[in-house]
Amino acid sequence: MFGVVSALTYTGANIALRAVADRGGFDWAVWVSCVKAVPAALAAWLLVAWRAGRGLPALPPRRLVVPLVVTGLVMQFVGNVSFQWSLSLGGLALTVPLSFASLILTGAVLGRIVLGEPIGARSSAAMAVLMLAIAVLSVGAEGATEALTRDATFWTIAVAVLSATAAGVAYGACGVVIRRTVTARVSLSAALVLLSTAGVVGLGALSLIRSGPAQLLATPADDFAIMIAAGTLNAVAFFAVSAALRHIPVTEVNLLNASQTAMCAIAGVLWFAEPPTVWLYAGVLLTMAGLVLLDNGRRLFDVERLRRETFVRHVEVHRQIGSTNDRALELAAAPQIETPLLVLAETQTGGRGRGANRWWTGPGALTFSLVLDAERLNLPSGRWPKLSLTAGLAVCEALAETVNGAAIGLKWPNDVYLGGRKLCGILVECPSAAAGRIVVGIGINVNNSLATAPSDLRLLATSLFDETLQRHDLNDVLVCVLARLEAELAHLAAADADLSHRWRAYCMLQDLPLSIAGPAERISGICRGIDRDGALLLETAAGITRVFSGVVTRLDPPVYSPV
Numbered sequence: 341m342f343g344v345v346s347a348l349t350y351t352g353a354n355i356a357l358r359a360v361a362d363r364g365g366f367d368w369a370v371w372v373s374c375v376k377a378v379p380a381a382l383a384a385w386l387l388v389a390w391r392a393g394r395g396l397p398a399l400p401p402r403r404l405v406v407p408l409v410v411t412g413l414v415m416q417f418v419g420n421v422s423f424q425w426s427l428s429l430g431g432l433a434l435t436v437p438l439s440f441a442s443l444i445l446t447g448a449v450l451g452r453i454v455l456g457e458p459i460g461a462r463s464s465a466a467m468a469v470l471m472l473a474i475a476v477l478s479v480g481a482e483g484a485t486e487a488l489t490r491d492a493t494f495w496t497i498a499v500a501v502l503s504a505t506a507a508g509v510a511y512g513a514c515g516v517v518i519r520r521t522v523t524a525r526v527s528l529s530a531a532l533v534l535l536s537t538a539g540v541v542g543l544g545a546l547s548l549i550r551s552g553p554a555q556l557l558a559t560p561a562d563d564f565a566i567m568i569a570a571g572t573l574n575a576v577a578f579f580a581v582s583a584a585l586r587h588i589p590v591t592e593v594n595l596l597n598a599s600q601t602a603m604c605a606i607a608g609v610l611w612f613a614e615p616p617t618v619w620l621y622a623g624v625l626l627t628m629a630g631l632v633l634l635d636n637g638r639r640l641f642d643v644e645r646l647r648r649e650t651f652v653r654h655v656e657v658h659r660q661i662g663s664t665n666d667r668a669l670e671l672a673a674a675p676q677i678e679t680p681l682l683v684l685a686e687t688q689t690g691g692r693g694r695g696a697n698r699w700w701t702g703p704g705a706l707t708f709s710l711v712l713d714a715e716r717l718n719l720p721s722g723r724w725p726k727l728s729l730t731a732g733l734a735v736c737e738a739l740a741e742t743v744n745g746a747a748i749g750l751k752w753p754n755d756v757y758l759g760g761r762k763l764c765g766i767l768v769e770c771p772s773a774a775a776g777r778i779v780v781g782i783g784i785n786v787n788n789s790l791a792t793a794p795s796d797l798r799l800l801a802t803s804l805f806d807e808t809l810q811r812h813d814l815n816d817v818l819v820c821v822l823a824r825l826e827a828e829l830a831h832l833a834a835a836d837a838d839l840s841h842r843w844r845a846y847c848m849l850q851d852l853p854l855s856i857a858g859p860a861e862r863i864s865g866i867c868r869g870i871d872r873d874g875a876l877l878l879e880t881a882a883g884i885t886r887v888f889s890g891v892v893t894r895l896d897p898p899v900y901s902p903v
Contacts, residue, residue: 349577354436356570357427360563367550369424373416374543375564376571381536383575387529400530408531411517412538419510420539422503429500438501442508443515450516469629532578640686642815650822652682652710660687665767665781668709672777679777681711682822688783704787704805706814710780710825718833724778725888726874727768728754730832731780733843734824735764738817739784739804746807749848752876752892756784757848761802782821787811840872849892854878858890 353376360372392398400408426435514535547556643655654677661667664683671677688707714721732750739758740748748758756764767781785803804812831839844850849867856863856878865880875886 349573353570353573353577354427356566356573357424360566360570365428366421366425367547369421369428370543371547371551371556371559372424372567372570373420374540374547375567376420376574377416377536377539377543379568379571380532380575380578381540384529384533384536388533391529398530400534405534407517408534409538411514412535413542414510415514415535416539416543419507419514421543422510423507426500426503426507429503435500435504435507438504439508439511442505443512444508446509446512447515450513469626472626640814641684641818645815646682646819646822649819651826652680652822653678654681655684656682657684658686660689661685662689663781664688664707664709665769665779668711668779668781669769669771672711672771672779677711679711679713679716683709683711684818702785702788702790704789704811704814705803706782706784706786706817708782708818710782712778712780712829714776714778717829719778719829723832723835724768724770726832727778727780728766729843729870729874730828730839731766731768731782731825732756732764733839733846734828735766735782735784735821736846737828737842738820738824739763742804742812742817743807747848748846750843750846750870751848752870753874753889758802758804758807762800763802763804784817784821786814786817837872840870840874843874844869849876849894852894855893856887856890857893858887863887 357372357376388398423435423439426439641655641657643657646652646655656667656671658664658667661683664685668681668683671681671683685707687703688705712719714724729750729752732754735756736748736750739756743758746759748756748763751757751762754766754768755762756766764782764784766783769779769781771777771779785801785806787805788803789806790798790801790803791806804810804817828839847867847870850869852867854865854867856876863878863880863885865878865885868877868879868884871877871886873886873888875888876890876892878885878887
């Protein structure tokens with residue numbers, strides 16, 4: 341729904357901007373862009389004030405102020421002004437497809453260089469089609485230009501094409517900067533407030549210098565209302581895209597927004613008498629074809645590679661599912677299913693944690709569940725309680741190199757933390773309907789930023805992207821985790837003493853004052869590590885107590901101080 345809203349409101353904004361595009365030249369384009377930025381700036385400042393009032397981080401850190409302001413100026417001067425100027429010269433049918441194609445190309449190339457996002461064969465083919473669309477639309481630009489000016493020349497057409505392309509390049513480049521900047525520690529509103537305010541101040545100052553106050557105040561009320569409407573629609577679209585990214589993959593959001601090209605071309609013909617030339621129709625169709633190719637037709641996960649390079653024998657992939665553990669529990673009851681069985685989800689809507697806890701999943705997270713056969717793995721039931729720690733150890737060792745030396749550790753009994761924030765949750769369940777089978781659910785925050793998470797989670801959790809500012813290949817991460825898990829399960833089956841030494845080495849609770857709410861009582865003391873049976877060792881006034889389950893809370897100051 342949010343993706344559809346963004347496509348419709350962006351189209352509405354473009355139609356409104358086109359309605360005032362033929363009022364003047366470059367100076368008019370600057371003034372329109374300035375007014376258009378006002379609603380987004382006001383909305384951003386209101387959100388910043390709301391976050392500050394709730395005690396949440398509101399403004400970006402000082403080190404990001406200059407980069408964000410520079411990015412905002414580029415977005416406004418090169419992006420919005422060029423887009424508006426191209427509208428006045430080439431119309432909707434030319435400007436929107438060219439800008440969108442350039443945006444996609446720039447975002448893909450810079451995303452590969454700056455963020456490490458891979459470019460597949462079909463993505464490369466899509467870029468080639470989009471480049472062809474740019475060429476075709478350039479040939480057909482003359483007809484659209486003549487609808488706006490009687491004295492269309494080669495240079496007029498060239499400026500329209502170059503302006504639209506420059507706008508797309510600027511939008512694409514700034515989008516990469518924003519994706520790298522907006523993390524759990526820098527909210528979307530914190531970034532947007534500087535991006536939009538830079539536009540209002542910078543473009544407003546330039547308009548005052550070039551046009552003068554008298555000319556700006558002489559703007560017709562109808563034109564001013566259209567500019568504000570365009571800015572409001574643009575702001576709604578921007579926030580709708582952000583909301584859509586919480587629920588559906590990025591490629592699907594982009595494909596929904598790609599419908600702008602067709603809608604704007606139709607609007608140009610129906611409302612603004614732009615001629616329906618064969619070249620423009622061909623260019624729009626090629627643009628749409630290229631954007632459709634960007635949805636590369638394959639799942640996020642390479643099933644054949646998983647079967648080839650890991651110990652799993654059966655893989656089930658879901659585009660969207662409530663809980664991978666729930667599905668794994670169902671499959672565990674089918675004796676004919678070969679194990680280890682892997683259930684993967686691109687999007688999980690109802691992830692579960694221990695007890696009544698829920699596991700939030702954003703786009704780019706890695707969520708999966710394994711169905712294991714204890715007999716096949718030679719795991720007697722007495723060792724099953726150690727599975728959570730064993731899986732956590734596998735995640736720690738698999739990601740140790742990826743996090744570039746950041747502190748990664750186990751929070752007993754079933755979580756992995758990075759830099760003091762939760763990175764991974766583990767849920768082990770034993771289905772009563774499938775004796776001897778065990779389900780191990782693992783959720784790792786990989787490419788999802790906690791900036792899109794519910795507010796109560798942003799200060800408690802983190803992701804690989806938030807910590808490294810790099811995108812990671814989910815297949816690589818999954819293969820590495822499964823390989824380590826296979827090895828650790830073998831150690832557990834062999835009762836290898838080294839296993840307990842290593843999970844003690846990763847214990848992040850060592851020597852901390854803790855309170856543990858167990859099934860029957862709450863006890864407090866100093867953590868003295870984890871023993872070989874997986875029990876947490878808690879030093880209390882009565883001595884060392886072994887705790888096998890419970891909810892851990894850190895105490896400060898401690899309620900007990902050992903002599």
